[in-house]
Amino acid sequence: MIELKNVTKLYGKVIGVNDFTLTLEAGAYGLLGPNGAGKSTLLNLITGQLQPTLGSVRVLGRSPRNHAELFRHLGYCPGGEGMYSEVSGYDWVCYLQRLQGMSAKQSRIAATSSLELVGMSSAMNRPISSYSRGMRQRTKLAQAIAHNPDFLILDEPFNGLDPIGRHELTTVLLDWIGLGKSLLFASHLLHEIESITQSFLLICGGRLLASGTAEEVHTMMVGLPNEVAIRTESPYELASRLMQEHVAESVTVKGEIVTISTRNPAVLYEKLPAWLQDWGLAVSEMRSADESLQALFNSLMKMHRGEL
Amino acid sequence: MIGSVLAVFCFEWKRSFTWPRMMWWLVLMCFPIFIMGLVRYNALNAISASDRSQEAFLTGWLVLCAWLLFALIPMLVAMLGTLLWTTPAISAELERKSWIYLAVRPHGSLSVVIGKYLTAVTWVFPPAILGLTIAVLLAGLSTWTEVGRVWWTMLRLVLLSVPAYGAIYLLIGVLLPRRAMTFAVAYTLIFELVISFVPAVINKLTVQYRLRSLLVEWCELSLIGPNGRPLSTSLTVIGTEPAWQHVLILMAMSIGLVGLSVVVLKSREFSSSAESET
Incomplete structure (x- = not known):
C-alpha cells in the first residue's frame, strides 16, 4: 500500500526525513515518535503535499503527488486545526465532500452521518468558532471519514479530547479497522496508539528506528539499560542497598531522587517492594523510564548509531 | 472537476456575506459615485449656465467624464477589488492552515x-457596474447617446x-504567498501606474495600456494635442492597434495567467509541517 525507498526530505539545511525506507501492506499502523520526530513531514510525503528531496514515495503503486485518484481513497486528518471559524461544522464538512466529488445531496448525507458518528450531531450547525478543542478534533475526523475512504491517515487525532471523547473515538477507529480498512495513526503517546493498533513504526530524528508489534519492540528493549527514578527521604541509603543487591548498573542521587540504571527492570520491580519493607525505607514516588517514550527513543537512537 | 469549482465558488460567495466584506463592497460602489458627484457639483458652481451649453464645453466635459470614469472604475475599482480578493486566495488558506x-x-x-x-x-463586477451606472447618470452628459456610449464603453472595459x-494578482499570490499583498501593490504602482505611461514597448505589457487604448477607440475620444499633432504618435501611451487585438490580448492574458497560476500551484510544495512552504 505504501512504499518509501530511501526517502530524504530536506528543508534547506534541516532534515525532515532521513533515508527512510518502509513498505506497508494494508492494515492499521501507529506512527510513534516524539514531537519534532518527522511524523508530519512523513505524512505530508505520503499524502503528496511534499516531494522527497531524494528517494521515491509510492502509495497504491503511484506517486502521491497531484494524484487525484489516490485522494478519492484517502482520508486525512492533519495535526493542525485550520478550520473556517465563521462557518458551521456541517457546512465545512459538506464543502470538503463537494470537493471530494460528491453532489450537493450526497455531501449533505455524508456530512450528517459522519458528524453523527463522531458525536457532533447536536453542535454541527453551530459556527466552528464556538467549538471546544475536542469538538474541533471530532469535526476534523468527520471530514476525513465522511467520504468513506479506504485509507485513513490521522495526525495526533486525540489532541484536546477528554477521556470520554478518547474512548468514543477509539471505538470509532476500532470499528473502522474492523471493516478491513487501513489506518496510519501518528502520535507521540504510546498508550494512544496501543489502544488502536499493535503495529508500530517508531520514528525519531527523521529516521525509522524500529517497526513491529508492541511485543517485538519490548523484546528489542530487553538488555538495554532502563532508568528508574525513585523519590525517598533516605536517598543515599537506598542507593547503597540497591548497589549491594547488584540490580543497578549505576545509581545517581540528586536531592531526594535516586535514579537507577538497570538492565533488568523486571527483577527490580518484582523485588523492590519486599526490599523496601525489609530495609524500612519509604518511597513517595517511582517513575519507570520504561514508560518514558523519550527514554525508549534515546535507547533506540543509541542502538541506531551503534553506541549500544 | 467542474462540480468542485462550483462548490468552491458557492462556498466562497456564501462566506463573503460578512459585514467587513459588505462594507468594502459598498465603498467600492460608492466611491466613484461620490467623486463624480463632487466633480459635477464643482463644475456647476464654477461655470455659468450659458457656458455649459456651448459646444466646446460639452466636448471637453465628455472627455473629462470619460477619463475620470475610466480612472475610477476600470482602473481603481477593478484593481482594488481584485487586489483584495484574489491576491490572498492562497496565502489566506496557508496562514489559516486550511x-x-x-x-x-x-x-x-x-x-x-x-x-x-x-x-x-x-x-467585483456588481459594485463596479452599479457604481458605473449611477456615476454615468450623475455626470450630466449632454445627450442620452453620450450617456449610453460612455456607459457601454466602461462596461466593456470593466x-x-x-x-x-x-x-x-492571483498569479502574484501563488508565486509569492508570504508577501502577496506587498508584491501586488508594488506591481500595481510600478507597472500599471508608472510603466504603463512610459512611451516605450514595455508599456504594451501592461493592462492599463490596453484599457486606455480601448477607451479612446470605443469612446471616440480626440487625441489631437494643442500643437495639432496626434497624441498617440508623440507619446505612444495609447495604442493604435485595432480594438479586437487589445480585447484578444486581455482575454488571453486572463486565461493564460489563471492557467499559469494552476501550473505553478501544482508544482509548489505547501505543507502543514513547521517548515511549511518551500
Whole structure:
C-alpha cells in the first residue's frame, strides 16, 4: 500500500526525513515518535503535499503527488486545526465532500452521518468558532471519514479530547479497522496508539528506528539499560542497598531522587517492594523510564548509531 | 472537476456575506459615485449656465467624464477589488492552515484556485457596474447617446479589466504567498501606474495600456494635442492597434495567467509541517 525507498526530505539545511525506507501492506499502523520526530513531514510525503528531496514515495503503486485518484481513497486528518471559524461544522464538512466529488445531496448525507458518528450531531450547525478543542478534533475526523475512504491517515487525532471523547473515538477507529480498512495513526503517546493498533513504526530524528508489534519492540528493549527514578527521604541509603543487591548498573542521587540504571527492570520491580519493607525505607514516588517514550527513543537512537 | 469549482465558488460567495466584506463592497460602489458627484457639483458652481451649453464645453466635459470614469472604475475599482480578493486566495488558506484540507481532495488545489478567482471576479463586477451606472447618470452628459456610449464603453472595459487584474494578482499570490499583498501593490504602482505611461514597448505589457487604448477607440475620444499633432504618435501611451487585438490580448492574458497560476500551484510544495512552504 505504501512504499518509501530511501526517502530524504530536506528543508534547506534541516532534515525532515532521513533515508527512510518502509513498505506497508494494508492494515492499521501507529506512527510513534516524539514531537519534532518527522511524523508530519512523513505524512505530508505520503499524502503528496511534499516531494522527497531524494528517494521515491509510492502509495497504491503511484506517486502521491497531484494524484487525484489516490485522494478519492484517502482520508486525512492533519495535526493542525485550520478550520473556517465563521462557518458551521456541517457546512465545512459538506464543502470538503463537494470537493471530494460528491453532489450537493450526497455531501449533505455524508456530512450528517459522519458528524453523527463522531458525536457532533447536536453542535454541527453551530459556527466552528464556538467549538471546544475536542469538538474541533471530532469535526476534523468527520471530514476525513465522511467520504468513506479506504485509507485513513490521522495526525495526533486525540489532541484536546477528554477521556470520554478518547474512548468514543477509539471505538470509532476500532470499528473502522474492523471493516478491513487501513489506518496510519501518528502520535507521540504510546498508550494512544496501543489502544488502536499493535503495529508500530517508531520514528525519531527523521529516521525509522524500529517497526513491529508492541511485543517485538519490548523484546528489542530487553538488555538495554532502563532508568528508574525513585523519590525517598533516605536517598543515599537506598542507593547503597540497591548497589549491594547488584540490580543497578549505576545509581545517581540528586536531592531526594535516586535514579537507577538497570538492565533488568523486571527483577527490580518484582523485588523492590519486599526490599523496601525489609530495609524500612519509604518511597513517595517511582517513575519507570520504561514508560518514558523519550527514554525508549534515546535507547533506540543509541542502538541506531551503534553506541549500544 | 467542474462540480468542485462550483462548490468552491458557492462556498466562497456564501462566506463573503460578512459585514467587513459588505462594507468594502459598498465603498467600492460608492466611491466613484461620490467623486463624480463632487466633480459635477464643482463644475456647476464654477461655470455659468450659458457656458455649459456651448459646444466646446460639452466636448471637453465628455472627455473629462470619460477619463475620470475610466480612472475610477476600470482602473481603481477593478484593481482594488481584485487586489483584495484574489491576491490572498492562497496565502489566506496557508496562514489559516486550511490549505491541507483542500489540497488532499481530487483536483482540490486546482478547484480552489479557479473557484476563488471566479468568486473574486464576480464579486467585483456588481459594485463596479452599479457604481458605473449611477456615476454615468450623475455626470450630466449632454445627450442620452453620450450617456449610453460612455456607459457601454466602461462596461466593456470593466468586463475586461476585472478578470485581467484578478489573474495578475492571483498569479502574484501563488508565486509569492508570504508577501502577496506587498508584491501586488508594488506591481500595481510600478507597472500599471508608472510603466504603463512610459512611451516605450514595455508599456504594451501592461493592462492599463490596453484599457486606455480601448477607451479612446470605443469612446471616440480626440487625441489631437494643442500643437495639432496626434497624441498617440508623440507619446505612444495609447495604442493604435485595432480594438479586437487589445480585447484578444486581455482575454488571453486572463486565461493564460489563471492557467499559469494552476501550473505553478501544482508544482509548489505547501505543507502543514513547521517548515511549511518551500
